[in-house]
Each structure stands twice: as C-alpha cells, then as structure tokens.
Amino acid sequence: KDxxxxxxxxxxxxxxxxxxxxxxxxxxxGLLNQFFGEFKNVPNxxxxxxxxxxxxxxxxxxxxxxxxxDSVSGSLGEKEIYGDVTRPGEPLELxxxxxxxxxxxxxxxxxxxxxxxVSEGPEIEDDWHNFTALxxxxxxxxxxxxxxxxxxxxxxxxxxxxxSSVQVRYMENHKPPIRTxxxxxxxxxxAISARSHCFFHQVEGLYIDKEVSFADLKQTLQxxxxxxxGKSKIRxxxxxxxxxxxxxxxxxxxxxxxxxxxxxTKGTGWLEIMGCGMVDPQVLxxxxxxxxxxxxxxxxxxxxxxxxxxxxxxxxxxLSENDVRFLEQFRSxx
Ligand code: PHE
Numbered sequence: 001k002d003x004x005x006x007x008x009x010x011x012x013x014x015x016x017x018x019x020x021x022x023x024x025x026x027x028x029x030g031l032l033n034q035f036f037g038e039f040k041n042v043p044n045x046x047x048x049x050x051x052x053x054x055x056x057x058x059x060x061x062x063x064x065x066x067x068x069x070d071s072v073s074g075s076l077g078e079k080e081i082y083g084d085v086t087r088p089g090e091p092l093e094l095x096x097x098x099x100x101x102x103x104x105x106x107x108x109x110x111x112x113x114x115x116x117x118v119s120e121g122p123e124i125e126d127d128w129h130n131f132t133a134l135x136x137x138x139x140x141x142x143x144x145x146x147x148x149x150x151x152x153x154x155x156x157x158x159x160x161x162x163x164s165s166v167q168v169r170y171m172e173n174h175k176p177p178i179r180t181x182x183x184x185x186x187x188x189x190x191a192i193s194a195r196s197h198c199f200f201h202q203v204e205g206l207y208i209d210k211e212v213s214f215a216d217l218k219q220t221l222q223x224x225x226x227x228x229x230g231k232s233k234i235r236x237x238x239x240x241x242x243x244x245x246x247x248x249x250x251x252x253x254x255x256x257x258x259x260x261x262x263x264x265t266k267g268t269g270w271l272e273i274m275g276c277g278m279v280d281p282q283v284l285x286x287x288x289x290x291x292x293x294x295x296x297x298x299x300x301x302x303x304x305x306x307x308x309x310x311x312x313x314x315x316x317x318x319l320s321e322n323d324v325r326f327l328e329q330f331r332s333x334x
Contacts, residue, residue, distance in 0.1 A: 001053060003031065007060045011068070013075070018068045025061040032058050096331045100201055100319060103307040104183050107203050110227040111181045114220070116205060119180045121166035123187070127156050129165040133286040134243040142242045147189040149198075159187035162300060164243060167206040171287035176294045177209040183303070194315040201303040206279070208289065208296030214246070214278060217297035221276065225252050228306070235270065244277025244298055254309070271309070274301035 003025075010021060025031050035054045042050045073081060097105075108118055121129070127138075136143055146161035166182035174180075183203045190196050207220070218236065225232050233253040241247040251270040276299035281291035304316055311330070313319070318326050 004053070004057050004060060007057065007064055010064060013068075013072055015069075015072055018065060018072065021068075022061075022065045026058075026065065032061065094331075096327055098319075098327065099307045099311050099313070099330050100303055102330060103303050103310060104201065104203065106228060107224075107301075107303070107306075108181065108183065110224055111205065114179075114223065116179045116181045116207075119166055119170045119182050120184060121160075121163070121169045121182065123160055123185055124151065124157055125160040125165045127158065129168045130158060130160050130162070133168045133283065134164055135280055135282055135286075136242050140242065142240075149187050149189050160184075161188050162186050163202045163204045164298070164300065167204060167298060168283075168287055170206065171208070171284070171289055176289060176296075178296070179207050179209075181205045192317065194317065195305075197304070197316050197320065199320075200305075200316070202300055203303060204298065204300035206296065206298045208279065208284070208294050210294060212278075212295045212297060214297070217276060217278070217299070220297075221250055221274075221299065225250075225273075229310075236276075239275060239277075241275055241277055243280050243283045244275075245280045247275065247277035250274045250276055250299070250301075273306060273309075274299050276300070 007025065012018060012021075023030060027033075032054065035057070039047070039050065039054075112118075130148075131140075131143060132138070148161050149159040151157035151159070163182040163184045163186060166184065167180070170178065170180050170182070181203055182205075184201065185199055186202050187199045190198055192198055205220075207216070221236075222234060225234050229252060235251050235253070236248040237251060239247045239249040249272055251272050254269060254271045276297065279296045279298050281295075284291040284294060284296070304319055307313065307319065308316060
C-alpha cells in the first residue's frame with residue numbers, strides 16, 4: 001500500500017528517471033513480479049485483498065509510465081524524437097519489373113485499347129474446363145498435344161495446360177458480346193531446355209458476338225502484332241485445334257526487309273507466335289452459348305517466347321531463375 005502512494009506521487013520530466021521507475025516496478029525482476037511471486041505464500045484468507053492491491057499497483061504504475069512518457073515527448077522538439085530531420089535520406093533500392101510482367105502488361109494494354117477486358121481462373125483445373133468442354137473428350141488423341149500434369153489424389157484434377165480453360169469459365173458465366181483476354185501461368189510435362197519449360201505463361205483471347213468473321217480475327221491480330229513488334233508482316237498457316245474450326249497458326253516476319261524496330265533480332269525469317277481460329281460451334285454449345293445466334297474467334301500465345309524475342313534473351317530458363325543480375329537489366333524497359 002505504501003507503494004501505491006509512492007507511485008501516485010511520482011513525477012519527473014527526465015526520460016532516464018521514467019525508465020528507472022519502470023524497471024523498478026514493471027521490469028522482469030521488478031517489484032510487481034516479486035509481489036506476484038509471493039502470492040502463493042499469502043494465507044488463504046488474505047489472498048483476495050492481496051491480489052486486489054497488487055493488481056491496482058500494477059495498473060497505476062503502467063498508467064504512470066505511459067502518461068509521463070507522453071508529457072515528456074509532448075515537450076520535446078522534433079529533433080529529440082526523430083533525430084535530425086534535415087539529414088539526407090538513405091536511397092531506397094527500387095526493384096525492377098520482371099520481363100514476363102513487362103510483356104504481359106504491354107499485351108493487356110494493347111487489347112484493352114480495342115475493348116478487351118482481363119479474366120483469370122484457377123491454375124489447378126478440372127478435366128471439363130481444360131479439356132472436355134473444348135472438344136477434347138477422354139482418350140481424344142489431341143490430348144497428347146499438351147502433356148499434362150495430373151494431381152495424384154484426384155484423376156479429375158490437373159494443372160491447366162492452357163488458359164483456354166479460363167475462356168470456358170468466362171463463357172459459362174457471361175452472355176455475349178464477350179471480349180476478354182486471359183493471361184496466366186500454364187503447365188506442361190515437357191523436357192526443360194533453352195527453348196521450353198514445364199511451366200510458362202500465356203495470354204489467350206476470346207471474342208464472341210453476332211456475325212464475327214475470320215476477317216475480324218485477322219484484323220485484330222494484325223493490329224496487335226503491329227502494336228507489339230512495330231510495323232510487321234504476319235501470315236496465317238492452316239492448322240488444327242480441337243476447339244477452333246477453321247484453325248491457324250500465326251507467324252510474324254522477323255526478317256531483313258521488314259521495317260522493324262531496334263528490338264528485333266533480324267534475319268531469322270518467319271517465327272510462329274500464336275494459335276488461333278473460329279470457336280467451334282460445339283464449344284459454344286458446351287458453354288451455354290447458342291451457335292446459331294453467335295460466332296467468335298479465339299487465339300492464344302506464349303508470353304515467355306515473346307519476351308525472349310523482344311528482349312533478345314537466349315534461354316527461357318533465365319526467366320524463372322530470379323538471378324538479380326539478369327532481372328536488373330530490365331530497369332529501364334517498359
Ligand atoms: N490453347 C491453345 C494452346 O495452348 C492456343 C489456342 C487458343 C489456339 C485459342 C487456338 C485458339 O496451344
């Protein structure tokens with residue numbers, strides 16, 4: 001009880017004195033811990049009163065320390081509290097954007113200018129969204145085009161092999177007109193080399209409306225490639241995908257006679273950059289869209305390979321090693 005009076009009366013404007021007071025009462029070996037330690041030796045009949053007094057003392061001491069500290073810091077200048085605020089700051093180390101992000105952001109920006117939004121979906125996908133809805137039923141030989149990682153505990157689950165799965169989800173949940181691109185990471189069980197990896201990144205696009213034609217597809221791709229690569233020639237080669245009909249592969253000319261911008265490695269000829277086609281009517285039906293009313297096109301490209309081209313990177317594995325010496329080189333890229 002004497003201590004309660006002492007705590008009540010204690011006053012100082014000296015920070016060190018406050019700290020000494022705090023240690024005396026509230027420190028690890030302070031009075032309060034001693035009192036709490038003695039609690040077990042107090043006769044049963046007195047325990048209640050003893051506890052009440054000690055707890056009151058603790059509360060008073062805690063409040064006293066806080067209020068004294070408050071009033072001291074209130075009367076201190078900025079300098080005492082924060083140090084010299086006019087001292088020059090330490091420079092902050094700025095990170096750099098990853099080349100995959102740089103290229104993905106450019107692609108999103110180009111398509112957003114012609115009305116495409118961005119959609120996303122899960123990387124762990126079910127069989128329906130990755131394959132079956134896209135005209136790839138079980139045992140369809142075209143499933144072998146994309147070597148798949150399955151999830152061991154559930155044969156219906158897999159790591160998505162393309163972001164076409166996101167387009168299926170988007171069609172299931174939205175009515176046309178649809179204009180969306182789906183960027184994301186995809187996985188394929190492929191041997192890792194300088195040119196391919198077991199995971200990479202795609203942007204797939206989907207456009208569904210009334211009377212969409214192959215000419216719309218070609219114009220959209222022409223616009224896109226010119227924006228991304230500078231003025232460029234493209235060619236469409238007939239190809240096959242189970243979910244588009246007709247289907248085509250898009251090559252961009254990486255050649256000497258093209259007016260290219262400085263980023264291109266010239267003289268390599270036609271380079272394949274994406275797959276595309278008119279969405280198969282059966283796929284529309286699978287996703288709840290009436291193919292008699294609507295048609296559309298889809299396309300898909302790998303971001304990693306485009307990043308290799310644009311930034312003249314020689315090995316795809318550099319993109320996932322996170323070597324700072326590599327990443328720092330993209331400081332001024334946009
Ligand atoms: N999904 C295909 C792939 O990953 C690309 C593609 C998308 C082709 C849309 C045509 C239409 O290879």
